[in-house]
Amino acid sequence: MTPFAEPPATQYDLRFSLLGVPVRIHPFFWLVGLLLGLRGDLTHVKIEELLIWIAVLFVSILVHEFGHAAAVIFYRDRPWIILYGFGGLCCHHPSRHDPWRQIVISFAGPAAGFLLLGFVLSAIHAAEHQVGTVQLGLVPYPVFEPFESANLNFLIVQLIWINFFWGLINLLPIYPLDGGQIAREAFLLSDAGRGVERSLWLSVIAAAGVAVFGVVVLNEIFIALFFGYLAYNSWTILQRYRGFGGGFGGGF
Ligand SMILES: [Zn+2]
Structure with missing residues (x-):
């Protein structure tokens, strides 16, 4: 991680x-x-x-x-x-x-x-x-x-x-897991301007999806809480990133 x-x-x-x-x-x-x-x-x-x-x-x-x-x-x-x-x-x-x-x-x-x-x-x-x-x-x-x-x-x-x-x-495209880092770099390779923002959106959606899967399918509240927190974490980073007009240089 x-x-x-x-x-x-x-x-x-x-x-x-x-x-x-x-x-x-x-x-x-x-x-x-x-x-x-x-x-x-x-x-x-x-x-x-x-x-x-x-x-x-x-x-x-x-x-x-x-x-x-x-x-x-x-x-x-x-x-x-x-x-x-x-x-x-x-x-x-x-x-x-x-x-x-x-x-x-x-x-x-x-x-x-x-x-x-x-x-x-x-x-x-x-x-x-x-x-x-x-x-x-x-x-x-x-x-x-x-x-x-x-x-x-x-x-x-x-x-x-x-x-x-x-x-x-760890390979899920969720920040700050390894897959989230891989997704960010892959998005940056295809679009340097909007890559970070897109990878953050993907992270929010994927983490929320896993949280729902954790509750509904696995009945595992710990998984739901962990990924719910990661979804929220990605969302706040996304808001901050947009607040800076895209000038947030990563590094977390
Ligand atoms: Zn790792």
Whole structure:
């Protein structure tokens, strides 16, 4: 994901460097991860499953952000990564703005998640357990022949779930998801004057559509609230952008 805004540093931040990329983890990352893990039946919380969930979330979001970081490094800029309450950010100061370059960087995050998913499925196959798909609406969703350990099965189910859907959701043409960035650059390539405005309109409509889908079809109030907020967020950016007579240069 790309920033709403870079969160301020706190004394509880965890900082380290991985493969030469500085990583900072804001305490809200763990808090929101915990809350997401506690969804469902609160009277039967399994500590092992909660810990596995947090570990899977941490690794998956880190892999996604390192996908962006690898593309940034490929273009000889210096990335840094932040994990916070809204997920992850991979930031850099672009040495120059180039739509195709930005599209590659935005796409590299979801692509890294799909690679991790492919690696997990290959590992299951290598352990001589069958891998297949079930049709989930329009998309084929990966399933596997379970192992003996319930915790291992839980770990794999979460890894598949998050890397599959996190990648797909991130490719929706909604700000500030990766797909929203890709849509903006694609619109800019075809119409530099009105590209940003058009991509914001698309973002409002797509986010509102997903919010309605979340309530009506999935009956998932969390999805509805999240995308309802993104629709509102895009709408306010659009109003501000028009207020500036189109002079708002992006950069959020
Ligand atoms: Zn991303």
